[in-house]
Structure formats: structure tokens, C-alpha cells
Amino acid sequence: MTTKTFKEDFRKRTKGIDNIMIEAMFSDYVLYKNGKRIGVLFDNKLLLISTENLKKLLPDAPEETSFDWGYYKLTHIEDLENVALLEQTINTTYNDLYFEQELVADLSAMMESYASYPDITAKIYNHHITFLRFCYEKKLLKKQPIDQLGRIVRMHYTNSDLTEDGIKTFEQLYEKWLNYNDKNDDKTDTRAVDTKTLEKYYTKILAEQA
Structure with a gap:
């Protein structure tokens, strides 16, 4: 379960990112950018879909198995206080997954x-x-x-x-x-x-x- 407080804190930290949307899903939230799914707020954690460049950016970030999202692996982004890094991880994930097809x-x-x-x-x-x-x-x-x-x-x-x-x-x-x-x-x-x-x-x- 993800609390509303965690969700709202996350929303404030990501207000500088274009076209971010947070959609409720049971007791947690799915994260979208430009209408494309990039991750989830799950149990008060940010989990982004793992990509090659995200792993290079955060080589020590743990991969989560606690959330079942098909064949995707999810990377736990731990440092949410660093807004610049948070924006970079989100944009990196989106670009790796969808930019070329945009x-x-x-x-x-x-x-x-x-x-x-x-x-x-x-x-x-x-x-x-x-x-x-x-x-x-x-x-x-x-x-x-x-x-x-x-x-x-x-x-x-x-x-x-x-x-x-x-x-x-x-x-x-x-x-x-x-x-x-x-x-x-x-x-x-x-x-x-x-x-x-x-x-x-x-x-x-x-x-x-x-």
C-alpha cells in the first residue's frame, strides 16, 4: 500500500517534469509520462521499469521482485530527495522505452x-x-x-x-x-x-x- 502522503510528496518533487501522470491502482499508483507507463509507486517506493541506461545511471540500485509486472524488471529508486537525479531517472526510463517510437x-x-x-x-x-x-x-x-x-x-x-x-x-x-x-x-x-x-x-x- 502506498500512502497519499507519499504520493503527494512524490508529485511535488516531480512537478518540473513534463506530462507526468499518477493513476490509482488498487492501493498503489501507476506512473506515466506522455501517456506511457514507466513505473509504479508501490509500498511507498518508486519502482521504474529497468532499462540499460537506467542501470548505468544507478548501477547499485536494487531490482524489485515484489511487484509482478509481466516480463518487466523494476528498479527501486531510493534517493527521492535528490530532485535533479529523480528527474533524470524518470526521463532516462521514458527515453529508453519510448523516445525512438515517439x-x-x-x-x-x-x-x-x-x-x-x-x-x-x-x-x-x-x-x-x-x-x-x-x-x-x-x-x-x-x-x-x-x-x-x-x-x-x-x-x-x-x-x-x-x-x-x-x-x-x-x-x-x-x-x-x-x-x-x-x-x-x-x-x-x-x-x-x-x-x-x-x-x-x-x-x-x-x-x-x-
């Missing part, structure tokens, strides 16, 4: 939501051609996303499709490009191929990261 762009879902508006889906498709080609030329994507006929090869992309530079810049650049193209006026076609603005966004992101 979607960074899903064109099919976006276009499906406008399936009844062919002019909008055409606009979305066209400005994504510009964006994906730019990202490949800047070595943000590992594989060529556009074929020889100028068509998009794949309609969804995950972190595993990004280079190291892409992981650092792709999402920010994508958000700026989508916002820039989120208009419906007589300049729509011009914006869809406006690589100068895209280059400006990219340069600014790099400068902010330097």
Missing part, C-alpha cells in the same frame, strides 16, 4: 482531419513537401523523404527517423512552419514554398541553442 510528424492524421476539404489537404501536402525536403537537405532526417517525382515517401515520422541534429531542431522548426502556413488567403501557395522564411526559422533556432 511521433514527431503525422501527415496522414492531419490530412484525414480535413478529408472533406480537398483544397486544405492539398495545401497541407504541398507545404510538407517543402518542409521535408528542407529537413533532409539540412541533414535533420536520415532518409530522403521525397521521391524522384516530388512525392512524399512517408506520411509519418518518429524520433528514430531524425539525425542527432534533427532531434535538437526538428520539432521547433516544424511548429513554426505549421503556424506560418496556418492561413487561408491569396498568399497560401507562396508560403508553401517559402524556403527563405524556413531558413530564417532554422537559423534562429540554431542561434538560440548556441
Whole structure:
């Protein structure tokens, strides 16, 4: 059994971590990040799913067998007072388990939501051609996303499709490009191929990261 006091203390210590959720399960709690299961609060202990990098981070941390969670092994995180280390263990676990599969762009879902508006889906498709080609030329994507006929090869992309530079810049650049193209006026076609603005966004992101 995990007490409400332990749960609330844990919640306060992890408030700086994005998208953490604690869900009651009988007399204990399941821990999620970005909707993905990463561990459990069990008998007033934090148990995270064991991963290779978590073991490297905490080589002496004990593995628990007191909680049956299928084929997963669970690592007992003992030092909960060290907030920086606590955040690192949670992010490490999440990244090891889910980061590579995490979607960074899903064109099919976006276009499906406008399936009844062919002019909008055409606009979305066209400005994504510009964006994906730019990202490949800047070595943000590992594989060529556009074929020889100028068509998009794949309609969804995950972190595993990004280079190291892409992981650092792709999402920010994508958000700026989508916002820039989120208009419906007589300049729509011009914006869809406006690589100068895209280059400006990219340069600014790099400068902010330097």
C-alpha cells in the first residue's frame, strides 16, 4: 500500500517534469509520462521499469521482485530527495522505452482531419513537401523523404527517423512552419514554398541553442 502522503510528496518533487501522470491502482499508483507507463509507486517506493541506461545511471540500485509486472524488471529508486537525479531517472526510463517510437510528424492524421476539404489537404501536402525536403537537405532526417517525382515517401515520422541534429531542431522548426502556413488567403501557395522564411526559422533556432 502506498500512502497519499507519499504520493503527494512524490508529485511535488516531480512537478518540473513534463506530462507526468499518477493513476490509482488498487492501493498503489501507476506512473506515466506522455501517456506511457514507466513505473509504479508501490509500498511507498518508486519502482521504474529497468532499462540499460537506467542501470548505468544507478548501477547499485536494487531490482524489485515484489511487484509482478509481466516480463518487466523494476528498479527501486531510493534517493527521492535528490530532485535533479529523480528527474533524470524518470526521463532516462521514458527515453529508453519510448523516445525512438515517439511521433514527431503525422501527415496522414492531419490530412484525414480535413478529408472533406480537398483544397486544405492539398495545401497541407504541398507545404510538407517543402518542409521535408528542407529537413533532409539540412541533414535533420536520415532518409530522403521525397521521391524522384516530388512525392512524399512517408506520411509519418518518429524520433528514430531524425539525425542527432534533427532531434535538437526538428520539432521547433516544424511548429513554426505549421503556424506560418496556418492561413487561408491569396498568399497560401507562396508560403508553401517559402524556403527563405524556413531558413530564417532554422537559423534562429540554431542561434538560440548556441
